[in-house]
Amino acid sequence: MSTFVAVVLLVLLAAACGALLGFAAIHFKVESDPVVEQIDAILPQTQCGQCGYPGCRPYAEAIANGDEINKCPPGGEAGVKALADLLGKDIVPLDESLEEAAPTVAYIREDECIGCTKCIQACPVDAILGAPKLMHTVIVDECTGCDLCVAPCPVDCIDMIPISDKGWSWPEPAQRIPVQQVV
């Protein structure tokens, strides 16, 4: 008899827990993976594809699924460090095949542009303005410097210009070690 009661009780308990979990799965469902969101927030959003994925979000998803965290040159060492902190991984140096480059902005030499719209189609952030057979130009404030527009240009009229000095800022105070003269 007691065995029967125990079995019934356990079955009831399992059913109750199952119902609770089922309810939670429907009503507290998380739409997307919060880790992906957090990784995506760290990535610099240049959408340059140097990591081998078509944009920052796909790379964020790949990292969440276990890909290496050192494939983002625009994010640099600081980005790798932030990702390592978030995911509890070790800090690894940036992938050697990729180089950390200074931030740049695209510039179209407008008198050479033939108006083919190929760069407009390549731009991941819609930062190029123009129409077929009309001159194109870059909206400097929106350009992320991904250089995806350079390759498609049939007349090679796009330059990547390094962003000139961001202006002066207060330096970090020097932490000097006192040097004493010992005679």
Added chain:
Amino acid sequence: MNRGNDIIFHSSYQIHGGIHPPENKAQSNQSPIQDLPIPPQLVYPLLHNDRPLTPTVEVGERVLAGQIIADGKEATSANLHAGTSGIVSAIEEHSLPHPSSDKGQCLVITADGADEWAPRSALKSAFEQPREALLEHINQAGIAGLGGAVFPSHIKLASQVETLIVNAAECEPYITCDDRLMREQASELITAIELVLYLASAKQCVIGIEDNKPEAIAALEEAIQLRKKETDLDIRIGVVPTRYPSGGEKQLIELLTGQQVPQNQRPSALGLLVHNVATLYAIYQAIVLGQPLISRVVTLTGDAATKPGNYRVRLGTPINWLLEQTDTQPYERCVMGGPMMGFELKDLSAPVVKATNCIIAAGKNELSEPSQALACIRCGECADACPASLLPQQLYWFSRAKDFEKTRDYNLFDCIECGACAWVCPSHIPLVQYYRFAKTEIRAQDEEKRKADAARKRHEFRTMRLERDKKERAERHKKAAEKRKNAAQSKGEVDEKKATVADAIARARAKKKAAKDSSS
């Protein structure tokens, strides 16, 4: 505010912290303000608050004193005017009066010695003019806060407030330009106060002044009494104890009213407007005399100054010319601003600008190089001295460790960079430098984050748009195919391919016909 019928009242409110550094004001406040001769060349940095200005004149052009030579597109910049008549001889790189001692674009005017003025446009019967006209006049005159922040005055004056507070505390050691201005131009300042009261629809004015300036207080009291005989005015002088930094905007408000300005808000949230004495005098000059902001009073002091005192200097005057004209002896260091908040000038060809209130030519042992910083011993002196009730020690640790999130949590942005904490620090730690460094880093990070967010948004929108276009195209094709099918069925044609071709021919014909019609 403790009310009374007397003009002068002593405020009973206090602020947290504060320090008593040696005042060193007697060297420079004994003699009247003198005019400094106009230098052969005037240099104007094409910058206002680190934002670029656009020159409105060309190289080689002759300009007259008071003529606008540069303006800014941004709301926080103010017009720049020629200080004397002459030729615009260059727009070139020149040293800036900036802690970085960097070079920047400057406009150079070679004076012709005539000092010929452009027509001055004083506002006649200013109190009958609409407010907008006065504000525009002040905007045109390029007036910005001469206390040091150089925020354009017409923007501040556009708000409607209850009370005007005149910042006459001048709490920083060595500086005496406001003191002398009040002693010598008290009645002009009262006129300026009346103008600002009218502009801001304010009912009353309190002049906040430290008790170490009895002569200035007496001069102002006399001027107020004289004016009160003619008209009904509510201007009073609030005397506060001498303690650095009582002249900080938020500190002065607390000292006079007992109220604290809420975090991230301006004094207008309390119905207050704060203006510096020198700014008020500039407003007087602009409206009553029709003279834009082309000169200011600069205190020259320090042990190496043989003729310390206050000088009315044309903006753009190179600082080495000022030192030459006043026979200043060789000095150890030259500081622009006061000893607490100023910075050392490395290149003295930098010019006097709107923010230059004081030049200290320091002698030996006067403002010595900061000594070697030692380890923090956690004594807590800095927290006692902080006028903003912050925890400087915690801020120091977090700034040093570059834990900027934490510095923000500890209200780093409420720090007014007064330097009281560094002054009391027994380990000589350059605390303010750490805070400035942390502030600029945080601002840069915020800017990067803003850019990344914008790029993400644009990229997501683009992906969405491309998908939507693709879907719409597919839909269109499907609809067209269905239409063709239906048409074919209604015509009784079974061959779908034939129907498609017939359809295309019909379409082409229609198009041709339309083209013909429109061309003919």
